[in-house]
Amino acid sequence: xxxxxxxxxxxxxxxxxxxxxxxxxxxxxxxxxxxxxxxxxxxxxxxxxxxxxxxxxxxxxxxxxxxxxxxxxxxxxxxxxxxxxxxxxxxxxxxxxxxxxxxxxxxxxxxxxxxxxxxxxxxxxxxxxxxxxxxxxxxxxxxxxxxxxxxxxxxxxxxxxxxxxxxxxxxxxxxxxxxxxxxxxxxxxxxxxxxxxxxxxxxxxxxxxxxxxxxxxxxxxxxxxxxxxxxxxxxxxxxxxxxxxxxxxxxxxxxxxxxx
Ligand SMILES: [Fe+2]
Ligand SMILES: [Fe+2]
Numbered sequence: 092x093x094x095x096x097x098x099x100x101x102x103x104x105x106x107x108x109x110x111x112x113x114x115x116x117x118x119x120x121x122x123x124x125x126x127x128x129x130x131x132x133x134x135x136x137x138x139x140x141x142x143x144x145x146x147x148x149x150x151x152x153x154x155x156x157x158x159x160x161x162x163x164x165x166x167x168x169x170x171x172x173x174x175x176x177x178x179x180x181x182x183x184x185x186x187x188x189x190x191x192x193x194x195x196x197x198x199x200x201x202x203x204x205x206x207x208x209x210x211x212x213x214x215x216x217x218x219x220x221x222x223x224x225x226x227x228x229x230x231x232x233x234x235x236x237x238x239x240x241x242x243x244x245x246x247x248x249x250x251x252x253x254x255x256x257x258x259x260x261x262x263x264x265x266x267x268x269x270x271x272x273x274x275x276x277x278x279x280x281x282x283x284x285x286x287x288x289x290x291x292x293x294x295x296x297x298x299x300x301x302x303x304x305x306x307x308x309x310x311x312x313x314x315x316x317x318x319x320x321x322x323x324x325x326x327x328x329x330x331x332x333x334x335x336x337x338x339x340x341x342x343x344x345x346x347x348x349x350x351x
Pocket of ligand 2: 289
């Protein structure tokens with residue numbers, strides 16, 4: 092069986108579990124996603140190595156909300172890694188998830204290995220802004236990780252996508268230093284994919300063997316190819332990766348219907 096990893100993104104949790112975002116109770120929606128994963132794990136269908144949570148963990152950036160997330164992740168916590176989105180607070184993430192946050196850089200990022208694959212999470216949070224930026228210090232760190240593990244096929248996880256998703260309003264709040272990141276990715280041929288969140292929709296583009304993916308939110312969905320925000324009526328989802336010896340497959344899994 093290939094190694095499996097999960098990507099959950101854009102949870103947008105709120106301190107009050109009854110509160111909704113665009114009509115969706117994001118807490119209930121995440122609970123249903125976690126239940127689906129739990130069932131597949133218990134049935135033996137899935138045996139995942141990691142869950143990567145790729146930002147916008149909370150919507151309100153409150154301590155109680157991060158604590159609620161920690162509680163929901165339960166015994167999966169040691170297998171979780173996280174990076175912030177625009178709707179996150181680095182200080183609160185550090186406070187609530189101290190064991191998951193590396194202390195060596197000012198960023199909340201990760202670099203782990205499983206089944207011969209290198210999986211790297213990058214922090215694109217910019218204080219007080221909706222757009223993202225990786226920054227030169229973190230790009231240097233990425234380059235050094237890639238040159239240290241040059242033989243390991245690699246997937247990068249970031250909150251903000253480094254390409255246009257063909258929606259004017261989302262492209263305006265994308266990754267400001269996408270070119271610099273894509274340059275590093277293209278010049279290290281072991282980087283096979285960059286998987287992101289932020290756009291609350293499924294999107295895929297392949298340039299010269301480098302797959303750019305975006306993953307739906309575990310809550311609210313945005314309709315693709317719009318000039319302004321329009322909600323989509325698709326159920327919440329997440330992404331699973333199957334890691335083979337030198338190739339991967341990835342699919343989006345959605346709940347059967349919108350919760351509630
Ligand atoms: Fe989001
Ligand atoms: Fe976001």
